[in-house]
Amino acid sequence: MTTPLTYAEANFSRFVDELVDLIKIKSISSIAEHKGDVRKAAEWVLAHLQNLGVQRAQLFETDGHPIVYGEWLGAGDAPTVLVYGHYDVQPALKEDGWKTADPFVPETIDGNLIARGATDDKGQFFIHLKTFEAMMQATGGFPVNIKFLIEGEEEVSSTNLEKFIEGHKDLLKADVAIISDTSMFAPGVPAICYGLRGYTLLQVEVTGPKDDLHSGTYGGSVHNPIQALAELITTMHDTEGHVTLPGFYDDVRILSDNERAVLAEIPYTEDVWRGETGAPQPWGEPEFTIYERTSVRPTLELISIDGGEIKGIKNIVPKSARARISCRLVPYQKPEHVAEVVKRYVEAHIPPTVKIEVKALAAGSPAVLVNRDSEAMQVAIDAYEQVFGKKPLFILGGGSIPVVTDFQERLGLPTILMGFGLPDDNLHAPNEKMALEQIRLGIQTMVTFYSILPERLA
Amino acid sequence: MTTPLTYAEANFSRFVDELVDLIKIKSISSIAEHKGDVRKAAEWVLAHLQNLGVQRAQLFETDGHPIVYGEWLGAGDAPTVLVYGHYDVQPALKEDGWKTADPFVPETIDGNLIARGATDDKGQFFIHLKTFEAMMQATGGFPVNIKFLIEGEEEVSSTNLEKFIEGHKDLLKADVAIISDTSMFAPGVPAICYGLRGYTLLQVEVTGPKDDLHSGTYGGSVHNPIQALAELITTMHDTEGHVTLPGFYDDVRILSDNERAVLAEIPYTEDVWRGETGAPQPWGEPEFTIYERTSVRPTLELISIDGGEIKGIKNIVPKSARARISCRLVPYQKPEHVAEVVKRYVEAHIPPTVKIEVKALAAGSPAVLVNRDSEAMQVAIDAYEQVFGKKPLFILGGGSIPVVTDFQERLGLPTILMGFGLPDDNLHAPNEKMALEQIRLGIQTMVTFYSILPERLA
Numbered sequence: 064m065t066t067p068l069t070y071a072e073a074n075f076s077r078f079v080d081e082l083v084d085l086i087k088i089k090s091i092s093s094i095a096e097h098k099g100d101v102r103k104a105a106e107w108v109l110a111h112l113q114n115l116g117v118q119r120a121q122l123f124e125t126d127g128h129p130i131v132y133g134e135w136l137g138a139g140d141a142p143t144v145l146v147y148g149h150y151d152v153q154p155a156l157k158e159d160g161w162k163t164a165d166p167f168v169p170e171t172i173d174g175n176l177i178a179r180g181a182t183d184d185k186g187q188f189f190i191h192l193k194t195f196e197a198m199m200q201a202t203g204g205f206p207v208n209i210k211f212l213i214e215g216e217e218e219v220s221s222t223n224l225e226k227f228i229e230g231h232k233d234l235l236k237a238d239v240a241i242i243s244d245t246s247m248f249a250p251g252v253p254a255i256c257y258g259l260r261g262y263t264l265l266q267v268e269v270t271g272p273k274d275d276l277h278s279g280t281y282g283g284s285v286h287n288p289i290q291a292l293a294e295l296i297t298t299m300h301d302t303e304g305h306v307t308l309p310g311f312y313d314d315v316r317i318l319s320d321n322e323r324a325v326l327a328e329i330p331y332t333e334d335v336w337r338g339e340t341g342a343p344q345p346w347g348e349p350e351f352t353i354y355e356r357t358s359v360r361p362t363l364e365l366i367s368i369d370g371g372e373i374k375g376i377k378n379i380v381p382k383s384a385r386a387r388i389s390c391r392l393v394p395y396q397k398p399e400h401v402a403e404v405v406k407r408y409v410e411a412h413i414p415p416t417v418k419i420e421v422k423a424l425a426a427g428s429p430a431v432l433v434n435r436d437s438e439a440m441q442v443a444i445d446a447y448e449q450v451f452g453k454k455p456l457f458i459l460g461g462g463s464i465p466v467v468t469d470f471q472e473r474l475g476l477p478t479i480l481m482g483f484g485l486p487d488d489n490l491h492a493p494n495e496k497m498a499l500e501q502i503r504l505g506i507q508t509m510v511t512f513y514s515i516l517p518e519r520l521a
Numbered sequence: 522m523t524t525p526l527t528y529a530e531a532n533f534s535r536f537v538d539e540l541v542d543l544i545k546i547k548s549i550s551s552i553a554e555h556k557g558d559v560r561k562a563a564e565w566v567l568a569h570l571q572n573l574g575v576q577r578a579q580l581f582e583t584d585g586h587p588i589v590y591g592e593w594l595g596a597g598d599a600p601t602v603l604v605y606g607h608y609d610v611q612p613a614l615k616e617d618g619w620k621t622a623d624p625f626v627p628e629t630i631d632g633n634l635i636a637r638g639a640t641d642d643k644g645q646f647f648i649h650l651k652t653f654e655a656m657m658q659a660t661g662g663f664p665v666n667i668k669f670l671i672e673g674e675e676e677v678s679s680t681n682l683e684k685f686i687e688g689h690k691d692l693l694k695a696d697v698a699i700i701s702d703t704s705m706f707a708p709g710v711p712a713i714c715y716g717l718r719g720y721t722l723l724q725v726e727v728t729g730p731k732d733d734l735h736s737g738t739y740g741g742s743v744h745n746p747i748q749a750l751a752e753l754i755t756t757m758h759d760t761e762g763h764v765t766l767p768g769f770y771d772d773v774r775i776l777s778d779n780e781r782a783v784l785a786e787i788p789y790t791e792d793v794w795r796g797e798t799g800a801p802q803p804w805g806e807p808e809f810t811i812y813e814r815t816s817v818r819p820t821l822e823l824i825s826i827d828g829g830e831i832k833g834i835k836n837i838v839p840k841s842a843r844a845r846i847s848c849r850l851v852p853y854q855k856p857e858h859v860a861e862v863v864k865r866y867v868e869a870h871i872p873p874t875v876k877i878e879v880k881a882l883a884a885g886s887p888a889v890l891v892n893r894d895s896e897a898m899q900v901a902i903d904a905y906e907q908v909f910g911k912k913p914l915f916i917l918g919g920g921s922i923p924v925v926t927d928f929q930e931r932l933g934l935p936t937i938l939m940g941f942g943l944p945d946d947n948l949h950a951p952n953e954k955m956a957l958e959q960i961r962l963g964i965q966t967m968v969t970f971y972s973i974l975p976e977r978l979a
Contacts, residue, residue, distance in 0.1 A: 381824070412787060415801060489732060
């Protein structure tokens with residue numbers, strides 16, 4: 064007899080081939096010249112949904128990249144699940160340090176599919192498409208009503224999604240939202256992420272002379288913009304790693320001793336951190352654990368810097384230099400407030416020898432905590448336990464998924480972050496990967512989840 | 522009757538067309554993919570010399586880019602002049618801020634030829650080719666023996682020239698060397714540069730994690746390499762602009778009060794500086810004038826910095842960040858010593874949270890002072906006076922021309938820096954230019970110089 068799981072196993076290598084096709088589309092949402100590729104990925108997802116037998120599938124245009132929507136509502140009074148994913152990816156170039164020939168041509172090495180987007184998020188939302196296919200093909204129907212919302216701007220702050228959600232509340236009506244865009248704690252150790260940091264993204268640009276200057280002719284008389292930028296950046300942290308900007312920590316929620324004790328039980332040791340990062344030694348606020356620094360504490364990170372000629376050598380005092388700052392936010396910081404704190408600080412520290420401009424690069428999103436007490440959450444816990452033989456850990460994520468706030472606040476949806484990635488998946492980095500075994504386990508867990516959900520939410 | 526000057530005037534527009542052809546060749550010596558273009562420029566100069574009627578013209582291969590040599594020795598016992606120039610140029614991209622359509626397609630605007638290499642140094646050594654042509658065509662001969670040495674690695678530290686000179690002392694034997702690779706003081710105000718700063722070029726690279734890290738997942742626990750680099754850079758100057766590196770000023774020659782008084786007479790005001798640089802306010806060692814800061818004082822400049830993703834946005838803690846440092850040197854600093862000072866300083870200031878590596882990017886060159894008392898120098902002064910109606914100013918240049926040291930020390934040649942550029946020629950910067958009038962005046966000055974040189978050096 065064909066069951067969803069035997070069907071999935073029998074068709075698994077075709078599933079992987081399909082995922083490879085999708086990954087090959089360079090849907091980098093932050094680079095304008097890939098706009099056509101981003102659309103191509105949207106159209107691929109749309110066509111795929113149509114082939115799977117959804118009742119309705121549609122591209123929604125936005126001011127940016129399109130949103131893919133699909134629904135199957137054949138389960139009558141059964142609950143409705145809204146599945147979110149994103150088909151856009153981070154930039155990637157071979158020369159960043161990829162061991163494969165091309166970041167957009169996946170290779171399977173030691174059971175891992177290595178490519179940009181493999182885990183973030185093409186490989187993860189693909190689990191839901193294949194769970195749907197397997198159950199439909201094996202049983203002729205699906206136990207719940209299901210809606211797919213797959214967007215193309217997650218890596219650029221989900222700029223147009225909020226407006227879309229606000230304008231399509233009926234379309235998106237559901238009983239629970241599921242997102243697979245986070246990681247398990249370790250192989251064999253499942254985890255549900257119950258909190259995510261928010262973020263805000265800014266650029267600081269220092270301008271000195273009207274043009275690049277010959278460094279011999281003018282060097283020594285001009286405040287070098289790279290140096291002025293370095294001087295400014297340096298003052299943004301004290302020597303212990305605290306952010307110095309007045310007002311930065313204003314709204315940060317203070318954890319109770321009890322909360323900190325619970326966090327301390329998560330087995331994230333310095334050795335684990337060393338293994339994952341490869342950095343020589345931890346850094347940051349000494350009064351907090353490494354786990355706390357990356358989850359319940361806000362940060363101010365330099366995500367890029369540039370000035371002068373990078374490729375060839377130009378012996379100049381460059382006209383300008385830029386740094387991009389990403390602040391990761393925790394409850395109850397507001398992205399607009401933190402952006403304003405950075406802007407105010409920079410403007411109060413412009414030396415008379417240069418000009419400095421700050422601009423926001425993205426609206427950002429606040430941190431989010433999800434309700435751990437919903438019945439749907441209990442179903443997710445049970446599904447993990449059936450598949451992995453152990454309850455999932457509740458963990459906090461340092462990254463941001465802007466839509467979670469919208470789902471909770473605009474749609475009033477309990478939202479469950481069921482991530483199937485692994486901590487060493489290199490998301491945003493070279494050699495991003497997805498273990499094929501995690502796709503299998505993901506399908507297994509979701510088949511279990513959907514099988515028991517109707518009776519529990521009845 | 523055709524004189525050299527009437528010939529030059531009658532053929533001037535063809536001269537410009539020829540220069541445009543040469544400029545169009547993208548001979549960027551510091552970018553490997555332009556290696557073929559650099560050779561193309563060498564071959565263009567070689568063919569041009571052959572057409573002008575030199576008796577011998579030859580490409581000399583080096584471990585890098587080729588050296589073009591040509592000679593005409595038909596003046597018997599008359600003195601021999603060695604003319605140096607370089608056909609390689611700095612990098613340039615339209616998006617750096619060029620007002621023309623393409624930095625390598627010269628456009629003439631308001632009498633200025635605008636293109637990369639227009640003044641540095643294609644347009645300037647071209648003056649000597651055309652002076653030779655004009656005198657040969659108008660008079661059937663040249664008043665002195667002349668040797669042309671046009672290299673292709675000036676913008677990358679003249680790496681292979683020293684060895685070539687050492688190995689070809691007989692070939693290069695001469696009575697005086699002339700270099701046109703500097704600027705006049707202002708339009709109508711000629712200048713002879715009698716001192717140049719040297720330089721040394723290094724790269725500092727900070728590495729933290731083994732790969733780029735997701736800034737949400739790890740931010741707050743890792744010493745960000747951009748921040749660590751900024752912190753290091755910041756400590757390299759004190760708040761007044763002095764370099765803090767122990768030993769940096771060790772060998773700097775102390776100027777006498779009398780020397781400083783002479784320098785103070787050069788009319789380089791803060792207003793002139795503002796007009797040239799467009800920077801809001803001067804910066805640097807307060808106990809020295811702007812002119813001194815850019816000529817007799819050494820510097821430590823950041824010529825480039827990079828880390829993270831520049832084009833798209835990657836929300837990461839980057840794996841590494843790099844800064845390139847150019848130190849401009851004065852007598853009697855040694856490039857190797859200053860490079861060692863930088864290396865030692867960095868190595869003594871590596872925090873335990875990152876790794877830092879320093880490497881030399883170029884051998885560099887020491888500062889140089891030329892003898893102002895030679896008879897050939899007096900001839901140059903007289904030639905300027907005849908053409909411009911005033912004696913040239915003796916000025917100091919902040920930039921570096923490595924070959925000057927080799928000419929003086931290896932060949933024992935009095936070397937005269939007869940620059941015909943203007944201070945606002947934007948060398949190394951966008952919208953580099955050469956005023957066509959300066960090419961005319963250059964030819965006039967050199968025709969005069971060559972006409973009176975034989976009797977004076979007899």
